[in-house]
Amino acid sequence: MPHGVIFETEFQALSRALGSSWGSFTDVLLKGLQNETIRMSRSSKGAVTIPHPAPSIALAGTPAALGGFMSGSGSTPGTGNGLFSRFLFYRFDREFEWSPQFRSSQSESTQSESTQSGERRGSLEESLRGAGQKFREARRQLGARETPLWVSVPGALQEAHTRAFRSLTKKWREDGNVPRSMQASLTRAGLQAVKIAVVLRGVRLADSGVPPASTQSIELGPEDMEAGIRLSLTYLLHAIEVGARLQGDDGPQDTCLQEKALQEKPRSQAKLNERKRDLTERQREYLKALPEEPFSTAEAKDLASGFGASKRGVQRWLKSWRKAGLLRKPKRGMWAKRRPERKDSPRTEGLPGAESVISVIDGIPALAGGRAP
Numbered sequence: 129m130p131h132g133v134i135f136e137t138e139f140q141a142l143s144r145a146l147g148s149s150w151g152s153f154t155d156v157l158l159k160g161l162q163n164e165t166i167r168m169s170r171s172s173k174g175a176v177t178i179p180h181p182a183p184s185i186a187l188a189g190t191p192a193a194l195g196g197f198m199s200g201s202g203s204t205p206g207t208g209n210g211l212f213s214r215f216l217f218y219r220f221d222r223e224f225e226w227s228p229q230f231r232s233s234q235s236e237s238t239q240s241e242s243t244q245s246g247e248r249r250g251s252l253e254e255s256l257r258g259a260g261q262k263f264r265e266a267r268r269q270l271g272a273r274e275t276p277l278w279v280s281v282p283g284a285l286q287e288a289h290t291r292a293f294r295s296l297t298k299k300w301r302e303d304g305n306v307p308r309s310m311q312a313s314l315t316r317a318g319l320q321a322v323k324i325a326v327v328l329r330g331v332r333l334a335d336s337g338v339p340p341a342s343t344q345s346i347e348l349g350p351e352d353m354e355a356g357i358r359l360s361l362t363y364l365l366h367a368i369e370v371g372a373r374l375q376g377d378d379g380p381q382d383t384c385l386q387e388k389a390l391q392e393k394p395r396s397q398a399k400l401n402e403r404k405r406d407l408t409e410r411q412r413e414y415l416k417a418l419p420e421e422p423f424s425t426a427e428a429k430d431l432a433s434g435f436g437a438s439k440r441g442v443q444r445w446l447k448s449w450r451k452a453g454l455l456r457k458p459k460r461g462m463w464a465k466r467r468p469e470r471k472d473s474p475r476t477e478g479l480p481g482a483e484s485v486i487s488v489i490d491g492i493p494a495l496a497g498g499r500a501p
Contacts, residue, residue, distance in 0.1 A: 132160075132183040139189030154211065157183075161214040191219075191373055213312035216320060216363040217370045262334040269338040270330075277338075278345035279326050285353040292357050292488055293318040299484035305459060306481040313367050314481075317360045325356030357492055365485050372479050403452050410435055411445060415454065415465075421487050422464040458483055 134142065146153050159166045160181040167177050270277060281289075296314060300306045329352045333339075339346060404412055414435045418428060428446060429439040437445075446463055449455045458464050464483060 132181070134183065134185045134187070138193065139187045140193040142185075142187060143193065156181075157185075158210060158214070161185075185215075191370070194370070194374075210312060212309060212367075212371065213316045215367075216360075217367040218363060219366050219370055259334070263331060266330075266334040266338055270333070273341055275341075275344065277343070279329055279348055280345050281322075281348045281353075285348060285350060288353060289318070289321060289357060292361075292492060293321075295491075296361075296484055296488045299487070300481050303459065303481060303484060307371065310368060310371055310481055313364055313371070317364045320363070321353075321356040321360035323356075324359050325352040328352045328355055354492060358489060361485055361489050361492075365482060365489075368479050368482050368485070403454055406452075410437070414442075414445070415449070418463075418465060420465065422458050422462045422483060424461055425463065428463060 146157070156166055156168075160178075160183045163180055163182060165177065165179050166181050167175070169175055293314070300311065300314065325348055329346065329348050332349075332352070333346075404415070407415065414431065414437065417431055417435070425443070425446070429442050432439050432442040446455060450457060450463075454466060455463050456466055
């Protein structure tokens with residue numbers, strides 16, 4: 129099984145290669161990331177066939193560098209060819225602060241004293257180095273097997289996986305405003321969840337030990353599947369924001385809606401609490417009683433009598449709370465409570481499909497009888 133690793137700190141390096149007229153690099157990535165047979169012709173080597181490619185690619189770069197490739201500008205392909213959906217995205221805003229370029233004498237003396245006293249200061253680098261050595265040994269043992277070690281997925285975990293992605297597919301279909309390019313990302317997120325889960329099960333072998341050659345298969349654990357689903361949906365959430373910034377392929381109307389959502393300022397929990405204090409006790413209780421998931425105007429009015437409010441009064445509350453930033457309208461006739469944005473979360477509030485992804489992520493721990501997942 130041919131393996132290949134591309135690790136680039138600048139996405140633009142790959143973007144230039146994919147934009148060239150020679151090499152068929154786009155076709156290699158499209159098929160390789162799906163583990164499909166690659167066939168090509170080379171003048172020096174003739175026909176080349178890779179039956180089961182397994183490339184690993186990690187890229188970093190700015191949104192502008194990514195946008196030139198994924199949006200399809202110039203001679204490069206766009207989101208519609210399926211390459212966008214094959215990547216896992218994670219976007220973050222770096223804090224604007226200065227990092228000292230020199231090691232201070234104080235830190236050196238502290239480190240020296242710590243070493244002399246026999247104390248070992250743990251660091252992320254040391255932890256990763258130790259874990260890497262254990263994983264390398266486990267991988268060596270797996271590679272020495274004459275037959276592959278299979279990973280079986282228990283029926284309960286298969287059902288948990290199916291339920292999560294079937295639920296999200298249904299929600300997106302009901303939303304009706306998710307761009308086609310993002311629908312492809314959801315389809316592949318299900319496969320990515322399983323791949324992540326299997327990799328994590330393999331990583332855990334570094335701690336538990338590689339089973340003897342007589343063992344033909346091992347079971348996937350619930351913690352592996354939960355992590356796989358959770359991570360793949362989190363990456364999908366980031367892909368929604370990245371896709372919105374790249375403006376997708378669904379026309380100017382969608383673009384305007386996406387840009388408007390991206391420009392909304394995030395609401396912190398403190399800010400939301402401050403605005404709730406302006407409400408009466410009855411209004412706060414009513415707001416708390418509203419569903420956590422998006423709800424219709426009719427559903428909101430049905431709760432009115434339980435709080436001594438009229439349906440017309442509730443209608444006024446909804447409109448005023450939207451202006452105050454306590455509620456939002458994901459689509460016509462629907463309302464949703466505003467969630468406080470975490471500092472490290474993508475700014476997806478109001479983007480098509482994002483609310484549905486969040487609701488499925490929140491429901492993962494209860495998927496398999498209260499056990500995760």
